[in-house]
Amino acid sequence: MSIGVFDSGIGGLTVLKEIRKVLPNERIYYLGDTARVPYGEKTKELIIGYSKEIVEFLLEKGVNAIVVACNTATALALKELKEIFKVPIIGVIEAGARTAINTTKNRKIGVIGTKATIKSGKYEEEIRHYRIDVEIFQKACPLFVPAVEEGILSGKLVNQIIKTYLDDFKEKIDTLILGCTHYPLLKDAINKLYPDIEIVDPAKETALDLKDILKKEKLLKNDAPNEKVKYYVTDGKEKFKKIGIMFLEENIQKVELIRL
Template sequence: MSIGVFDSGIGGLTVLKEIRKVLPNEKIFYFGDTARVPYGEKTKELITRYSKEIVEFLLDKEVSAIVVACNTATALALEELKKTFKIPIIGVIKAGAKTAINTTKSGNIGVIGTKATVNSKRYEEEIKKLSENVKVIAKACPLFVPAVEEGILDGKLVDQIIKTYLDDFEKEIDTLILGCTHYPLLKNAIGKIYTDLNIVDPARETALDLKEILEEKNLLKNDATKNREVKYYVTDGKDKFKEIGIMFLDENIEKVELVKL
């Protein structure tokens, strides 16, 4: 059995890392659409088309389940993907909403993400399904993704970008959802500035949700032999992807394959 994971770029590695902890025996195919990143400024129709192309690529690898490790694609394309394809496909937004509800003390939750994710209001919808007594404030942070894709994860420039977006915002909340899978790479920088803020990364809960679905459908690999193989595919910039990926995963990435969809 194998699992497909995809994102607009390197951000989905934050989800991949947690999946490997929770499901150490599974083979994983990771797809980063680095030629078309960021997704956050694109239309729903375009994001859905890109997502379908990637799912079809992963299905050719005979994956048994797919994780949409991109909040924007989850918000705008997940429902269409579920209608179109028969295998289990999950996103990251429900996991983030559930974790935030269990974390907040004041009932004031902030969500940061791409413009497309914020405008979709999917986080607000999922949170309100779980609790009506919660206030949700959302804000787009469009410079975060380019910073992460360039490997700029700390320092004065990143601190200034973070403060520009969050200085007033964080005063109204006690819990912050990182509503883009790129953003956990800035979690340390954000936490260093706003020490009292509960920062929610949906990646761990997403991995646990995936495990539960695979168990229900009897798709888990049960033998004791660990197959931790991960195959990486990108649509551009494979050397940069490899460099930043190694830095984040803290292990060697032997090969990244460049593909054209």
């Protein structure tokens, strides 16, 4: 019994970190599709195709549940994956939407993410499942991912980037959803610029949702107390290890290169 977690690349490690906290004794396989990263500006059709290939790979490893630890793949492919595969598959958007609803006081919520995530309107859809009377302000922030991958997390440049995208929001929203798994690394910088805005990172709630589902489906095994996560990438093992530590806050010992 084990859990498969995937992302277009490295960002999903922010979700993996939270899953490890609530489910420390489960076997986990993580796949980062680093050969084809980023997904954020690609078409729905392509992202569905890539996601299917990844889920098939993880199922061959014997996983019993899948976490789509990527907002873009959740937004564009989760519905289709659920239709095709029988194991529980959860994404990051529902948890993020729910947390935002529980956080906001003025019912004005900001959502930031990749172009594909924002264009999909999935966060808006999920938020309105919980409440109709909210105002939602959405914006794609395409420079955030390259800034994070460069390790540009504080200082003049990242502040200028953040302000370019978010200054519009500051008088409006009281809650901001980080709708991309890279963005939690900018949380401190955003918080300093806009201390009155509550920042929602969907990773924590996603991990708790996963635990609930596995419990309900009797898929929790608790049988791998010292098991390390098994990591697979489709390109660039060394880069994954090197940057991964920034996201995971622990060392990645071993990564296997695969071709999809």
